[in-house]
Amino acid sequence: MRSMRSGWFARLMVLPTLVVLLVLTTYPFLSTIGYSFTNYSYLKRAATVFIGLQNYVKLLQTRYFQLAVRNTVVFTILAVVLEMVLGMLVALFVRSLRRGQKVMRILLLLPYLLPTTTVAMIWKMMLSPNYGILNQALSALHLPVHNWFMETGTAFPTILVIDVWQNVPFVFLLLYACLQNVPKRQYEAARIDGAGGWQVFWHITVPNIREGIGVCALLRTIDTFRLFDKVNILTGGGPAGTTSTITQYIYTYGIKNLKFGFGSAGAVVMTLLVLALSSVTIRNTLRAS
């Protein structure tokens, strides 16, 4: 009798959390899936009808969506790899410092603490073809200058550099925290055995922080896949679609034009792609934990 009562009580206690989750997560998610099968246009809600898979068919047949998917996948892979490598190098460097670790930690974190809009505007000014410091420096060195955000050859790599610059500190912070937990005696033993720097890193550091690397890569993959603010502010997906991402596509063709049915289909496809791309990491992380 007592256990029955405590079971009832436990469920009651969980109820508020469940309600919040249902209202804030499950309901919007299911609504999005539902809308994706309709022609829901915000200003013409009364005319909404079920149209089956039409939105999905149109989406997958549209070459601009295909281009956006390709750009997003390539961008995510490049950004995550670069951020992980650079973040790891910075973390190892800071950990190796005998003095000034705290100051370095704070300084290195600054780009990550800035709002994305601010980051975009700072870089827009620095790379301006008129008064940007980079073009002025290149000009002074008699090197060719570029219209960084408007040339098809430079826009994508420029956005990539900005994204990596802003997010390396996040990777650094997570990996630096993981590095603190690697037992020092393992390093001492390796040193006694005459292991070199690379061997120590590969056989001691990496195995000890493998879970941290996995979680970090997963978080960065999910976040990078949703790249929107920088692209929308700096290039709007141009020039010639070279920087268009899935979120930018959904915004331009679904949200901006208030065609929420079509936009919802794009959001569902994006969610599936994120899951596919991060499934390996999720599986490994779950297995490890």
Place this chain on the structure above:
Amino acid sequence: MKRIVSVLLCVLLAASVFANGAKEQTSSTTPEVEGKRKMTIILRGGTYGKVIEECLPEFEKANNVEIEALDLSFDDLHSKIALNAVNKEGAYDLCMVDGSWMAEFTENNVLLNLSEAGYSFDDDIIPATESICKVGDDIYLAPYFGNVTVMLYNKTLVKAAGYNGSDIKTWDDVAKIAKAANAAGKNGYLIRGGSPDNIVSDFLPVLLANGGWVVDGNNKPTVDTPAFRAALAQYISLYELGDTMDKDDIVAQIDNGSAALAVGWPGWYVPSAQSNGNYTPIPSQLTASSASYNTALYGVWCIGVPSNSANKDLGVKLLTYLMDKDVLLGTVKNGGVPCRYSSLTNAEVLKTYPQLATVCAALEKGVYRPVIAQWNDFTTILGTEMDNIIKGTETMDVGLARAQAELEDLMAQ
């Protein structure tokens, strides 16, 4: 005891959720702040909204009202007005509206019929700017900021090519100046990049000069036509003498002498006798012997009252106040460009701002973008294909054929 407290907390939490909901439903339709009525207006950021905000204190004082003004980007303004429109009671009491949204908004009852609310135009408003504001005889908007395309130029570079600003009469002249500036190591002509809408708007004056347009009389798309092709080829040849930039960089380059010419809008730049840049009407002819067309494209920012405003009376009163001759005249010193003869032909005003004569002439014979509910989608499709063609990732044949087919699909929906 702990259990009882926990249950009570749960009940309180649930009660507070519903209590908030109830409060939301029963909240006053006309919020009052210390006895004052409160209004919220939603404006286009930049000079367009700033000139309105500077007029508000006097209205607030005279009407014992407090006004909150929200400045937004082009896209955000459109979205916010549309999202607000489906609520039974809206959050905004006056909104700034781009002419290209008129068809979509009136089709969906977003705007209040101002004629029914007692508002009417007077003879001082430039008649051509009124056309977009009406459906039949009913007024839904008032033309507030006379934004119309003009030709921005750098005085020094134009002079170096052997011209004065007022001598730029044809697109042939534009090409000659651009070539001369390009040969001197400068950008001859700047085109606007960024969003598809920017690309289309920047190109339309060239298309008009070629006698083309994006739709015919039955709103059938006409983007794969000889006139459109000729205009796009001409536009690309101008781009090859310069570069593509966003608004801020275009203004900066014209002002600092890095570029000679670009299509611009009066709201971007307020020239003075000392400034390096100035503007002149967009040439209406390709050559001195070719046909002349209206080439000034309207981007007039209008003001209206949302049909679901909680303070319609105050909204209409504020709109009437903002459209007043004297109030509008007062905005000129802050960069305002009224669509009124009393402001744009005022001798005192023209002494300080002679370029307003150019704007007045352009406003008298400008061209509005097509009044079609699908205009947002239309520019997205056309601008995207044009961007590909201009940047060389697609041929003109392929790009325009695709645009034509997609636009026909769009208009058939």
